Amino acid sequence: MIRKANREPDFENMRLVLQKKIPHRPVLFDFIIGTEKKKMLVGIDYRDDTEFNRLITAIKAFDSAGYDFTPLIVSGMEFPRHYQAMGEAKTKSLNSEAIITDWESFNNYKWPDVKNADFSILTRAGKYLPGKSKFMPYSYDGILENIIGIIGFNNLCYMIYDDPELMGRICFEVGKRIEEYFTECLKYDEVGAIICNDDWGFNSQTMISPELLRKHVFPWYKKIVQKAHDAGKFALLHSCGYYYDIIDDIIDDMKFDGRQSYEDKIVPVEKAYSELYPRLAVIGGIDMNFLVRSSSQEVTKRCQNMLKMAKDQGGYALGSGNSIPDFVPDENYLALLKAGMEE
């Protein structure tokens, strides 16, 4: 157990952050933690033989690290794609998994059905949540990510111009299913907030034009966030890449409570916080490249400074710019966690 015994997990802290308020103590947020990191956090308790045990391991890992929640995916709602053999590669192509290329492949596509997802895992595994911790479910990729996955990015770019009707239909079919997925998740008391995970940009601009995002992607998230709020819960956006052209949509139209994923090359989290707070909670943001390449002392210093910056205003949770893959040095991850545990 990394966290101190007196630091009880309590989702109330995360709730306060997402309400742009000051939490009772510093709050930690990370979205995905690598397998080796989970092993480090839970030691001999690590089990991954079943979906249920994987989730129990995740609960223990997030508890050990000092988070107030556990993120999870309820399985059964994956959009079929071509298998991409990755070998030892660490990233994948956005062009290699495409299945739908025309109306025929669209008509033959096996769309996932929300009825096939077993949401009862939220109740069954919820019994293992420590203290007042909650779940923060996310989906197996977001709406745009799934659209890109099943069409292929290059194909999507051409389809926008060659067959906008087909492109629109695919967006609709994906969007409504992601909405159904989150609608189900939000019915469970064990869920405190949802994470809408959908990468919309790269370094210098959005993946497709903001106009197309506004037409085909954002309306679904607007409904999803509204449903979260209607259920008395919160919606956090995890979205990588350039965001300046769509930040007003994120805050004023879709009404997300918080946003995660910041990169120093685009907007360093310190700048993001000064620009976005109090309109939006700023989550995580300690740049991935910085986390990988800096010393643990540098990580500690930056984390402490970021927490200090947000201390008297709130609306901030400490965490990585994106996630904690296994290639983040253990000592740097631990430095981040320890900085977040200092009262």
Added chain:
Amino acid sequence: MILEEMSLALQNGRAKEVMALVQQALEAKISPKSILEEGMIKGMSIVGAKFKRNEIFVPEVLIAARAMNKGLEILKPVLANAGIVPIGKALICTVKGDLHDIGKNLVKMMLEGQGITCIDLGVDVEAETIVEAIKEHHPDLVCLSALLSTTMMSQGEIISDIKAAGLRDQVKILVGGAPVTKEFAIEIQADGYAPDAASAAELALKIISKR
């Protein structure tokens, strides 16, 4: 007039129109070099500039590049017959460990849009393959893309391998990708870094014209 129309059609991704205009220009005895430079490259340069200013996005670049390629299908044999050679040659790839190809493909399109021939080695490419390709193709430029903090380290390793093979003086090396910065490019002794695809093409053009 035809070349202006060609540039505009290309910018709007109207491939059939570009093809027809190339044919029309050739019939009007406009030199193939002018068709390439004042019609196509001019059009792609405007596309690159608009992309850099976020006035257009990747889909618009892709359809413009597709239109240019369609026009080149007609023009290339004529250019070859006239003895007109590309202004330069670039090897391009995503480094070992990365299958990601969006950035690499975009840079390739922008380079080709400037009249630079690209030899695309694909993704997840070993240093050894790059060294062999330099020996085989004698490029002016080697462009290396990486997406992660870990995979970008192999950009430096590739540069060391090119040096070890005694080929460093023959090529200029450009690096790019999500985590790559100008400082990192200097650290690994690359010759250049660009923050986006359009800037990469501008830089490539500058380097090639100096050679």
